[in-house]
Amino acid sequence: MEAEAAKFIGAGLATLGMIGAGIGVGTIFGNFLNGALRNPAAAGGQIGNLFVGAALAEALGILAFVLGILILFG
Amino acid sequence: MREALADPIHQFEIQKIVDLPDVTVPGLGVIDLAFTNSTLAMTVAAGAIVALMAAVTARPAVVPGRLQSVGELLFGLVDGLVDSIIGHEGRRYFAFVFTLFLFILAMNFLGLFLVFTATSQLAVTVTLAVMTILLVLGVGFARNGLGFFKLFVPSGVPWVILILVVPIEIISFLLRPVTLALRLFGNMLGGHVALKVFAGFIVSLGALAAGGGLGLFGIPGAVLALGGVVALTALEFLVAFLQAFVFTVLTCIYLNDVVNLGHGH
Numbered sequence: 001m002e003a004e005a006a007k008f009i010g011a012g013l014a015t016l017g018m019i020g021a022g023i024g025v026g027t028i029f030g031n032f033l034n035g036a037l038r039n040p041a042a043a044g045g046q047i048g049n050l051f052v053g054a055a056l057a058e059a060l061g062i063l064a065f066v067l068g069i070l071i072l073f074g
Numbered sequence: 075m076r077e078a079l080a081d082p083i084h085q086f087e088i089q090k091i092v093d094l095p096d097v098t099v100p101g102l103g104v105i106d107l108a109f110t111n112s113t114l115a116m117t118v119a120a121g122a123i124v125a126l127m128a129a130v131t132a133r134p135a136v137v138p139g140r141l142q143s144v145g146e147l148l149f150g151l152v153d154g155l156v157d158s159i160i161g162h163e164g165r166r167y168f169a170f171v172f173t174l175f176l177f178i179l180a181m182n183f184l185g186l187f188l189v190f191t192a193t194s195q196l197a198v199t200v201t202l203a204v205m206t207i208l209l210v211l212g213v214g215f216a217r218n219g220l221g222f223f224k225l226f227v228p229s230g231v232p233w234v235i236l237i238l239v240v241p242i243e244i245i246s247f248l249l250r251p252v253t254l255a256l257r258l259f260g261n262m263l264g265g266h267v268a269l270k271v272f273a274g275f276i277v278s279l280g281a282l283a284a285g286g287g288l289g290l291f292g293i294p295g296a297v298l299a300l301g302g303v304v305a306l307t308a309l310e311f312l313v314a315f316l317q318a319f320v321f322t323v324l325t326c327i328y329l330n331d332v333v334n335l336g337h338g339h
Binding site: 056 | 083158159253257261263264316319320324327
């Protein structure tokens, strides 16, 4: 196999890490809606926490994405 | 195929607009002072903020007009954030947090209107993140002295578990500037690459359709891709605001850790 081909495969594999970020962000927003529908009065105050949690989960997926970009163009 | 892959990255290349002579700084080596498109984007962003804020505060009225309420909305958003996360002491750090928020927001939005996004440069986001973490360290040591290290030792935890928890806390603290910089960089880079890739689909499918015959099936695909670009642009506006907001919230949380150290706020 050519080294160039291996690079593309590696970059593709690296982005698989975003699956975990997708699951994480989905869980956070799903659970937020779950809680918000049970107690809508308390939902407004938790928007900040919601986005921070989503950002923290997303950051790990972004790490995988950056790694993929690095492999492809680095 | 190689060209199609390499093209979306072209928009992130640094180009020199005005080439200034290199300067040798002792201890740092040679520094290229050239005025690049990244510098231009940041200058325009900073200028836009100053112009907006000057316009907002030019004729202050008790009942805000349309323009003034924009400024009050932005001010109130960050003020409420700082107050609810850091508390009373937060007022002291408001200027830094507000500046950071406006600067990142302006750079993100200008990236969607102009050709260049300054926040898609790792150098820019790393600078912002390092600045934030240095402020957190400075405030932490100035307020708590060596008590700053209590940050890594959660109270009320048995010592057996502390052996496990303290290294984790230290590693997570060290990772803060890394994730802070990479999150903003990755989101901006990824969003703009996706926009360019979808825009490329329109052109290549349109070219396919222009060939006639079976290629005419490319037309619905091109229309779909155009819809995708419109939807992605709308999403990018949300992301541009959200990433500036998240950077600000995390800055507040990190500051709160050291400002209210020990008395869990």
